[in-house]
Amino acid sequence: MDNSEYLQLFIEETEEHLQSISDHLLKLENSPADLDTIHEIFRSAHTLKGMAGAMHYENMAHLTHEMESRLDDLRSGRLTVTEQVLDVLFSAQDVLSEQLKRILESGSDDGIETTEVIQRIRSLGSVGADQTTSPVSRAKDAPWGRDVFSSARQAMQSDKFVYDISVEVDKASAMPSVRGFMVKQLCETLGEVLAMDPEDPSSDQFQGTLHLVLATEKDASEVLAAAKSISEIAQVEVQSFDLAPAPETRANTSQNAPQVSAPVQSKSVRVDVTRLDLLMNLYSEFLTDKTQLEQLAETRQDKELTEVVQHLSRVGADLQEVIMKIRMVPLETVFNRFPRMIRDLAKSLDKKVDFSVFGAETEIDRVLSDEIADPLIHILRNSMDHGLEHPDARIASGKPEVGTVSVRAYHAGNHVYIEIRDDGAGIRRDKIIAKATSVGLITPDRAALLSDEEVFDFLFHSGFSTADKVTDISGRGVGLDAVKTKIESLSGSVTVQSVVGEGTTFIIRLPLTVSILSAMLVRVGDESFALPVGSIVHMDKFIEQPSMGGQLRKMWDFRGALIPLVHLREVLSVADDAPKDAFIAVLSKGDKLSALVVDEFIGQYEIVLKPLGKYLSGRIHAISGATILGDGQVALIVDPNAFFS
Amino acid sequence: MMTKYVVFRVQNQEYCLSIAHVQSIEPMQSVTRVPTDINYVRGVTNLRGTVIPVIDLGLRLGIDAVQTTLETRIIVLSTKDDAAVGMIVDAAQTVIDLEDDMLQPALDSDEVAFTKYLVKVEDRVLYILDSERVMSIDA
Numbered sequence: 001m002d003n004s005e006y007l008q009l010f011i012e013e014t015e016e017h018l019q020s021i022s023d024h025l026l027k028l029e030n031s032p033a034d035l036d037t038i039h040e041i042f043r044s045a046h047t048l049k050g051m052a053g054a055m056h057y058e059n060m061a062h063l064t065h066e067m068e069s070r071l072d073d074l075r076s077g078r079l080t081v082t083e084q085v086l087d088v089l090f091s092a093q094d095v096l097s098e099q100l101k102r103i104l105e106s107g108s109d110d111g112i113e114t115t116e117v118i119q120r121i122r123s124l125g126s127v128g129a130d131q132t133t134s135p136v137s138r139a140k141d142a143p144w145g146r147d148v149f150s151s152a153r154q155a156m157q158s159d160k161f162v163y164d165i166s167v168e169v170d171k172a173s174a175m176p177s178v179r180g181f182m183v184k185q186l187c188e189t190l191g192e193v194l195a196m197d198p199e200d201p202s203s204d205q206f207q208g209t210l211h212l213v214l215a216t217e218k219d220a221s222e223v224l225a226a227a228k229s230i231s232e233i234a235q236v237e238v239q240s241f242d243l244a245p246a247p248e249t250r251a252n253t254s255q256n257a258p259q260v261s262a263p264v265q266s267k268s269v270r271v272d273v274t275r276l277d278l279l280m281n282l283y284s285e286f287l288t289d290k291t292q293l294e295q296l297a298e299t300r301q302d303k304e305l306t307e308v309v310q311h312l313s314r315v316g317a318d319l320q321e322v323i324m325k326i327r328m329v330p331l332e333t334v335f336n337r338f339p340r341m342i343r344d345l346a347k348s349l350d351k352k353v354d355f356s357v358f359g360a361e362t363e364i365d366r367v368l369s370d371e372i373a374d375p376l377i378h379i380l381r382n383s384m385d386h387g388l389e390h391p392d393a394r395i396a397s398g399k400p401e402v403g404t405v406s407v408r409a410y411h412a413g414n415h416v417y418i419e420i421r422d423d424g425a426g427i428r429r430d431k432i433i434a435k436a437t438s439v440g441l442i443t444p445d446r447a448a449l450l451s452d453e454e455v456f457d458f459l460f461h462s463g464f465s466t467a468d469k470v471t472d473i474s475g476r477g478v479g480l481d482a483v484k485t486k487i488e489s490l491s492g493s494v495t496v497q498s499v500v501g502e503g504t505t506f507i508i509r510l511p512l513t514v515s516i517l518s519a520m521l522v523r524v525g526d527e528s529f530a531l532p533v534g535s536i537v538h539m540d541k542f543i544e545q546p547s548m549g550g551q552l553r554k555m556w557d558f559r560g561a562l563i564p565l566v567h568l569r570e571v572l573s574v575a576d577d578a579p580k581d582a583f584i585a586v587l588s589k590g591d592k593l594s595a596l597v598v599d600e601f602i603g604q605y606e607i608v609l610k611p612l613g614k615y616l617s618g619r620i621h622a623i624s625g626a627t628i629l630g631d632g633q634v635a636l637i638v639d640p641n642a643f644f645s
Numbered sequence: 646m647m648t649k650y651v652v653f654r655v656q657n658q659e660y661c662l663s664i665a666h667v668q669s670i671e672p673m674q675s676v677t678r679v680p681t682d683i684n685y686v687r688g689v690t691n692l693r694g695t696v697i698p699v700i701d702l703g704l705r706l707g708i709d710a711v712q713t714t715l716e717t718r719i720i721v722l723s724t725k726d727d728a729a730v731g732m733i734v735d736a737a738q739t740v741i742d743l744e745d746d747m748l749q750p751a752l753d754s755d756e757v758a759f760t761k762y763l764v765k766v767e768d769r770v771l772y773i774l775d776s777e778r779v780m781s782i783d784a
Contacts, residue, residue: 281694527678572680610696612679612689613728619782620681626689626696634677634689634696 007107010055012270014100017044021093022340025086029343032081041089042071048096053149057109060099065145066121067092079124088120090340148195148213152241155215160191162215162241163223169208170234176208177201182230183210190223191216213241273366276327280515283323284608284628290316291605292630320606324513328363331409331418334373335360338380338407345384352391352402353384359409364416365513371490372418372510375483379420379506380405382480387424387504397501399423414512421505427498429455436461456496460484488641489624490514491532493590515609519627519637520585521602524569525576528635530607530627531585531596535640538586542597556595558586563593566643571622572636587640594643609637646745652771653720653737655703655711659771660734661741661764666722666776668729670737673717683782690731692721699731705779707758711735724780732779741766748773 024040031037045067052060067089073079095117099109152162165187169179180201187193194213201210216223220238227236290312297309335357342355364372388403395401408419433447436458447455462481487494492510511517511534519530520539538558545557556565563586569579580599587594607627612620622642626634650661651670671692676699678688685704689696699719703711711717716736721729748762751772762773 285694612696613698614726615698615724615728615730615780615782616679616681616686616689619683619686620679623679626677628691628694628696632691633675634691636677636679636689 006055007103008272010051011100011104013051014048014096017048018093018097018100019336020044021089021096023336025089025093026339026343028081029086035075038071038074038081042068042075045071052109057099057103058150059109059112059114060096060103061149062145063092063095063099063114063118066118070121070124073124085124088117088124090344091117092121144195144213151194152213152215155192155194160215160217161219162194162213163220164239164241165212165214165223165227166235166237167210167212167227167233168235169210170232171208173208173232177204177206179230179232180206180208180210183227183233184212186226186230187212187214190214190218190226271326276366279323280327280608283319284610286316286319287606287608288628288630288632295630320516324365324516327366327513327515329366329369330361330363331369331416332360334369334376335407335409337373338376341377342380342384342405345381349384349388350390351384351388353388354402354404356404356406357408358406362409362411362416364510365515367514368416368490368510371486372508375486375494375508376407376418376420378480378483379508380407383420383422383424383504383506387422389425393425411512416510416512418508418510419505420508421503423503426500426502427456427459427496427504428500432456432458453495453497456498459496460494491534491624516606517609518604519607520604521629521635522568522583522585522598523600523602524572524598525574525579527572527574528602528629528633529568529572529598530605530635530637531587532637532640533604535587535589536585537588537593539601540584540586542581542584544581556584558593558595561593563595564643565595565597567597568638569597569599571642572638587643589640589644592644596643607635607637610634647742648745650741650743650771650773651720651737652739652741653718653734655706655735656708659738659769661743661771661773662720662722662776663773664740668721668723671719671721671731673713673719673733676733687733690719692729692731695729697721697729697731699733702732702734702779705732705759722776722780725777730780 021041021044024037024044028034028037028041045064049061049064049068052058052064070079070085070089074081074085079085095112095114098112099114102112103109155162167183169176173179184193184196184201192215194215196210196212198206198210200206214223218226220240224236224238227233227238290309293309293312297306338357339355342353345351346353383405388405389397389399391401394403403423405420405422408421410417429452432455433442433444436442436455437444437447441458441461442450460480460483484494487508487510490510491514492508494506494508496504496506498504518533520533520536522529522531554565555562567579567581568574569576569581576599581597583598583601585596585598585601587596609625610627611617611625612623620636622639623636624639624641625637627637629635649664651664651667652659652661654660674690676688676690679686679698685700685702687699687701690699701710702720703709711733712735714735718734718737719731720734720737721731724730743764743766747764749764751760751763759774759778760772761775764771764773
């Protein structure tokens, strides 16, 4: 069977269920007696088992089957939720994630070690569960082992019918075990019994409900009639054996299952991201043609053409907005993994933390959401490791034993803000200054003049770590500097606020989108470059200021303040025998300014950002990407950050 | 086993690359310079809406830069991570079938950088390039 068509669906749904298991396990940790939560986890495990079985991922099916058994014990009260149980279930979820990763990479779930975790799951079964008193009969969703599924599949392949049969012996029967034995015997004459629950219905423990899987050449009505011919049988149900049990129906037939509300139908469709990229590419071609038409209309001075082009521009702008909205995804997809990560960090660091997420519904360009996860994880690790104190230290300083860490996302203007806040010890300004002075970043006199924000900015310097000891959580040298570089490469910024004793907040600011931006096209020599309009604060004719030459670093007098002066021609090594250097653009980043000299301003355009790709990434200075102009030529996009280092 | 190879020319030498690595062959088109220290990177170009890097195979092989003529072509190769890189050559002529056992491993003494195998076809010797090495960027 070729599963490739379903593979994508399988992966997406498995991801969702694994996420759900993780979320609910965390919930269960806080309210261990919540049956609904247990049931949700059971449902996910059950569905995963079914899907994995259908896709022939035997290892995954086996593991989820084992999980399901223990979850069933939890559900029925045979086992209670303890820390040990949660740890084992968390590990099982980890292994499942590994398996999914392996499936993604190699198409098979082989090679991920499962014996240990299965052993641990099984060992839970003996804790608190008294085998002799546990009910011998189960609901109709008796969990068959994977061997049963594979023998059922084999039987089907050799043209046999496989039935899932449940038989209820009349409660009035004096000797249910005799009836059970008769059913067993009958089935053995009809075909091959692949599995039976309980295994020995002729034992005195047998309570009257028998559930078995039968492979036979007879059809269902014959089996049904044969079973009913035995006396004192109250009910017989014969169903064809389901290799991939549908999650809802199976879960709902189980005993004691709380009624699960029907899932809310959302009016959305899944779209392959490559199609979105294609749409974006097409839109960028539309944009190039539109720009050309606009220029044409301007030179032709044709009234009718101008009107049509103006309308086209408006439609284009609306279209752009729609496309941008389609590309937006809620930050939830990134934030989802945090609660689990924080839990594990708290455990390994021996700290107590109350973690909360706000604004997970805040939307951001899909490209950004893919890229922002790593920096966020890094900052969170940092907050857990360096920010939050140990419980005893917190108590000693009069704080609640349990610390808080929160992630908060919101929109403001054309930006998305993500704040990561902890109520830990805060950052000590003097410690940072001492370290910065010792590594020669600054002199003590100068340090006194710096604002807190400027001091905290040293944290983002490479190789700068004030942590007293290096742990495996953070402080491995590659630290906040990588975070800053990454965020800036996404046209964002990161700042730190901190109050000693009260805590630290990292504030990340990101553009809503990086795919379409307003840019000023500039000419230098024979080459055109795009300069993001967002960073330009002023444009003017360039007048050489005589006093500015001859210094180590050129400066420019802008409204009475001296700001660094840079020739774009030199930065990008443009060959030009007759430089004109006619215009100047003043760029800003935060409250820093820098002046950039160019030959000519061509005009302002909406451009579509095209990545330069892995081959060149990191090898081109001061360029953040490229765009395709109206004439099909590629123009490079200048990275304004390059002028502020 | 038979494998198809694209045959192309840089200066007076013919080279081959397995067709499995080749995405398309384009006529020479406008390439935008990028500021970089890597001498064989010509720049970037617009390949049907996607921006791809373009290298000069002449310079990559340590010979001379390819001079643009009517015959100049850009051979677009697929890299491992599904990206594309263009490679400027003097001409791209034909596609040929070669039996695997016709290939002779290139010796160090052959003094030809980036060559994996040699193959003799009639009276010509073709160099079969190691595409991964050609595509790699020297540190």
